[in-house]
Amino acid sequence: MRKHIFVYLSLLLTACNSEQQTVFPSLSTYVNPFIGATTNTEAAGTYHGLGKTFPGATAPFGMVQVSPNTITGGDNGSGYSDEHTSIEGFAFTQMSGIGWYGDLGNFLVMPTIGKVKTFAGTLDNPEEGYRSRYNKASETASAGYYSVQLTDYNIQVEATALPHSGMLCFTFPESKEAHIQIDLARRVGGTSVLQSIEVIDNQRIRGWMKCTPEGGGWGNGEGKADYTVYFFAEFSRPFNSHGVWSAQIPDYYKRKRENIESKNYQKLIKQAEILPSIKECEGKHIGFYADFETQKDEQIILKSGISFTSLKNAEENLHTEMEGWDFDETYKTCARMWDEQLSKIIVEGGTEDEKTVFYTALYHTLIDPRICSDVNGEYLGADGEIHQTKKFNKRTIFSGWDVFRSQMPLQTIINPTLVNDLINSLVEVGEQSGKEYLERWEILNAFSGCMLGNPAISILCDAYSKGIREYDIEKAYQYALNTSRLFGNNDYGYTPGKTGVSMTLEYAYNDWCMARLAEWLGKKEESQYFDKRAKTYTTIFDTEWGWFRPRDSKGDFMPLPKAGRLEEWYGCMECNLYQQGWFVPHDVKGMIQLLGGREKVLTDLQAMFEKTPKDYLWNAYYNHANEPVHHIPFLFNYLNVPWLTQKWTRDICQNAYHNSVKGLVGNEDVGQMSAWYVLAATGIHPICPGNLRYEITSPVFNRIEIKLDTLTATGKVFVIEAINNSPTNIYIQRAELNGKPHEKCYLTYNDIVKGGKLILTMGPQPTNCFKN
Structure with a gap:
C-alpha cells in the first residue's frame, strides 16, 4: 500500500511538466469512494438496492473509470458490491449509481498466477476461473486511487486514471507463470457482441469491443445502448509470450443478460480455445493474455487510452x-x-465524518455527465459519423428524470460551463440522429426512453433563466417544442394508465418550463398555450377522495387499491400517490389550495415525515431513497413554517447519509442523491428548476464558501455563515444578506451569483424570522 494514501502529497502539486500550478486545499483526502458502493437489496429492503456506486479511480467528469468488478449480470449497474468476497477484474469504464442492469464495464483486466483460465468463475466458486478472493482489510480508495490485495494470487493491484486513460500497477510475487489477462467480451449487464485484438509488439496491443442492444447492457437491451470501445494499451516491460482465447458462440445463441448468465453459455466460455502467439483475432467472445516471469515484489504497469471514436484516438488519448x-x-x-x-x-x-460525507457527495456529483469527446475534440455522433467539437466538450450519461431536481441546479452554480456543454450535446444528438427532440435519458447517443417526463426541457429552462446560453437557443427551443408534442398529456390534460399520475404531473411541470422559454423568447401564443397546459395537473384530482388519482383511457378514475395512496405503482412510477402527489413545483400555492388549504396540507405533510422510518430506507412515506420526494421537505417554507424545513433537512442529512458503504439509502442515480445532500447541507435547495428561487434551510456546516464562475457570476464567492450552529441549534433565528436583514425564506440565483454573504444565527428553538 502506497505511503501517499496516508501522508497526503504536498499542497504544491505540480503537473508532469513540473510547471508551477495553482495551489488548492487537499479536499480530496475527505473523499471516501466506498460510500454507497453496494448493490445489496437485502440491506436496502427493496429490489432497488442501495447506492450502487463504484470505488475505483476516475478523474472529474472523466471518460475512464478504473474500478474493481465483482459480478457480471443481475441488477448490478456499477459491477461492484462491497459484500462480494472475490474480484473478477478491473474494468476501464463504469456507470455510477444506476439500476436497470447497467452498462459499460469494458476492458476487464486481471493479473493471475498459474494456468490461464478463460472463464471468470463465480462468486460461489471463484477458483473455477481467473477471479480471485481479496483481503477486505487491504482495500483502499481515495479520489483518483484504488488498491487491493488479491489473496489467491498474492498480487497487489493499484489503479489511477486521467480523463481519457487509465493505469494499473500490479505488484507480483515470484513466479514463472504470471499473467495479465484482458477479457474483451466483458460488459456490465450483458456482453460485448464482437471484439478485435491486435498485438503490435511485445509491449503494445490495441483493439475494440462492439456493444449493441443484442448483447444486453443498458436496460438489458431495452435502453438501446450501441457503442464501440476502442483501446490502445501498453505494458511497462515486454511480455515473454502471449496468446488469445476465443469461445465459439453459435449464431443462434441469444446474448442478453439472462442468456450470458446461463450454465450453457458459461460452459462455452470455459471451453474457449486458447491460441498461443496469435497476432490478430476477431470473435464473439475473446480475451488476451500476456505471460511474464516475475521476481518477488516486481511491479508491472498496464496503461491504456480509451476512445469511443477510433483506434487512432485511443492511442492519442493515452500518449x-x-x-x-x-x-x-x-x-x-x-x-x-x-x-x-x-x-x-x-x-x-x-x-x-460530515466533511467526508459532504466531499464524497460533491465528488459523486462530479462524475457525470462525463466527457465522451477525445483529446483532439473528436467524437462519434448520433449519425454514426466522426465530428469534432471546438466550442464545448461533448458529454454523455444524462439521467434526466433524476438529475433535473438537484444535480443540475447545483452545477448551474459551480459548473455552468458543464450545463452549457450538456445542452449543446443533447441538441447535437437530436440533430445528428434526425429525431430532432431532446432525449430524457441519453447514453452514448442512445435514446433510451428510460423513466418519464421531459427533463431535458427542465434543464434547458433552468439554464436559460440563469444566463447559461452558449448554444443555438432557437434550435434548442424547437427541439424542446418537438419533445413536448411527442411526449405529453393528452388533449384532456392528463396521461391515462397505471403510471398516469406521475406522467401527468411531470408533463404539467415541463409545460410550465416550455411556457417560460416561450415567454423569454417572445413567443406569446405558445407561452399562453403552455401556461394553460401547466394547470392540467388538476385534471387527475379526485375531489371526492381528496387526492390525485389515475384515470383510464376512457377518463374514468381507476379502482382504488386496498392501501389507497400508499400503494406503490398505483398511478405512479416507482412510488405511490402520497409521494408523487406533492409534485406541482411550478404552482405550489395552487396545489395547496387544491389539496384543501394550508392547515390540511400542513397536517398531512407533517404526518408524512413523522411516519417515515428514522433510517430513511425505502418506505411508503418520505422515501428519500427515490427522487420524486426530494423537493418535499422544502414545501414547509411555502406553508409559513420554515423551521420544519430546517428540522427535516437536518434530520435527513444526519440519518440518510453516512460515512460507510451503506451510507446512501438509495441508488446514487448519477449524482442526484449526492447533489441533494450538497445543496441541503449548504443551506439552499430549489423546488422548481426554471424558477430562480432556492429555498433557505439549516446548514450542516458553520461556514460555506461557494466559488462562482465567470460564465454567469459577477461576484467571486458567495458565503453562508451559520452562527452558533450545532446538532441542537438547528433553527434559524434571524438572517442577514450582505449586512441587511433578510426576511425571505429563499434566495434567488441572482443573489448567489452576485456574490456576498448570508449570515444565519442559529438556535435550539423553532422561530419564524422569515416573511413569505
Whole structure:
C-alpha cells in the first residue's frame, strides 16, 4: 500500500511538466469512494438496492473509470458490491449509481498466477476461473486511487486514471507463470457482441469491443445502448509470450443478460480455445493474455487510452495524458484535478465524518455527465459519423428524470460551463440522429426512453433563466417544442394508465418550463398555450377522495387499491400517490389550495415525515431513497413554517447519509442523491428548476464558501455563515444578506451569483424570522 494514501502529497502539486500550478486545499483526502458502493437489496429492503456506486479511480467528469468488478449480470449497474468476497477484474469504464442492469464495464483486466483460465468463475466458486478472493482489510480508495490485495494470487493491484486513460500497477510475487489477462467480451449487464485484438509488439496491443442492444447492457437491451470501445494499451516491460482465447458462440445463441448468465453459455466460455502467439483475432467472445516471469515484489504497469471514436484516438488519448510510467505522478495529477473541483465549495465546522460525507457527495456529483469527446475534440455522433467539437466538450450519461431536481441546479452554480456543454450535446444528438427532440435519458447517443417526463426541457429552462446560453437557443427551443408534442398529456390534460399520475404531473411541470422559454423568447401564443397546459395537473384530482388519482383511457378514475395512496405503482412510477402527489413545483400555492388549504396540507405533510422510518430506507412515506420526494421537505417554507424545513433537512442529512458503504439509502442515480445532500447541507435547495428561487434551510456546516464562475457570476464567492450552529441549534433565528436583514425564506440565483454573504444565527428553538 502506497505511503501517499496516508501522508497526503504536498499542497504544491505540480503537473508532469513540473510547471508551477495553482495551489488548492487537499479536499480530496475527505473523499471516501466506498460510500454507497453496494448493490445489496437485502440491506436496502427493496429490489432497488442501495447506492450502487463504484470505488475505483476516475478523474472529474472523466471518460475512464478504473474500478474493481465483482459480478457480471443481475441488477448490478456499477459491477461492484462491497459484500462480494472475490474480484473478477478491473474494468476501464463504469456507470455510477444506476439500476436497470447497467452498462459499460469494458476492458476487464486481471493479473493471475498459474494456468490461464478463460472463464471468470463465480462468486460461489471463484477458483473455477481467473477471479480471485481479496483481503477486505487491504482495500483502499481515495479520489483518483484504488488498491487491493488479491489473496489467491498474492498480487497487489493499484489503479489511477486521467480523463481519457487509465493505469494499473500490479505488484507480483515470484513466479514463472504470471499473467495479465484482458477479457474483451466483458460488459456490465450483458456482453460485448464482437471484439478485435491486435498485438503490435511485445509491449503494445490495441483493439475494440462492439456493444449493441443484442448483447444486453443498458436496460438489458431495452435502453438501446450501441457503442464501440476502442483501446490502445501498453505494458511497462515486454511480455515473454502471449496468446488469445476465443469461445465459439453459435449464431443462434441469444446474448442478453439472462442468456450470458446461463450454465450453457458459461460452459462455452470455459471451453474457449486458447491460441498461443496469435497476432490478430476477431470473435464473439475473446480475451488476451500476456505471460511474464516475475521476481518477488516486481511491479508491472498496464496503461491504456480509451476512445469511443477510433483506434487512432485511443492511442492519442493515452500518449497525450500518460507518456511516462510514473504511477505516483499520474495519481498526483489526478488528485490535483479533484482538489481543484472540490475546492469550488469549502466548508468549515461539522464533524470529520460530515466533511467526508459532504466531499464524497460533491465528488459523486462530479462524475457525470462525463466527457465522451477525445483529446483532439473528436467524437462519434448520433449519425454514426466522426465530428469534432471546438466550442464545448461533448458529454454523455444524462439521467434526466433524476438529475433535473438537484444535480443540475447545483452545477448551474459551480459548473455552468458543464450545463452549457450538456445542452449543446443533447441538441447535437437530436440533430445528428434526425429525431430532432431532446432525449430524457441519453447514453452514448442512445435514446433510451428510460423513466418519464421531459427533463431535458427542465434543464434547458433552468439554464436559460440563469444566463447559461452558449448554444443555438432557437434550435434548442424547437427541439424542446418537438419533445413536448411527442411526449405529453393528452388533449384532456392528463396521461391515462397505471403510471398516469406521475406522467401527468411531470408533463404539467415541463409545460410550465416550455411556457417560460416561450415567454423569454417572445413567443406569446405558445407561452399562453403552455401556461394553460401547466394547470392540467388538476385534471387527475379526485375531489371526492381528496387526492390525485389515475384515470383510464376512457377518463374514468381507476379502482382504488386496498392501501389507497400508499400503494406503490398505483398511478405512479416507482412510488405511490402520497409521494408523487406533492409534485406541482411550478404552482405550489395552487396545489395547496387544491389539496384543501394550508392547515390540511400542513397536517398531512407533517404526518408524512413523522411516519417515515428514522433510517430513511425505502418506505411508503418520505422515501428519500427515490427522487420524486426530494423537493418535499422544502414545501414547509411555502406553508409559513420554515423551521420544519430546517428540522427535516437536518434530520435527513444526519440519518440518510453516512460515512460507510451503506451510507446512501438509495441508488446514487448519477449524482442526484449526492447533489441533494450538497445543496441541503449548504443551506439552499430549489423546488422548481426554471424558477430562480432556492429555498433557505439549516446548514450542516458553520461556514460555506461557494466559488462562482465567470460564465454567469459577477461576484467571486458567495458565503453562508451559520452562527452558533450545532446538532441542537438547528433553527434559524434571524438572517442577514450582505449586512441587511433578510426576511425571505429563499434566495434567488441572482443573489448567489452576485456574490456576498448570508449570515444565519442559529438556535435550539423553532422561530419564524422569515416573511413569505
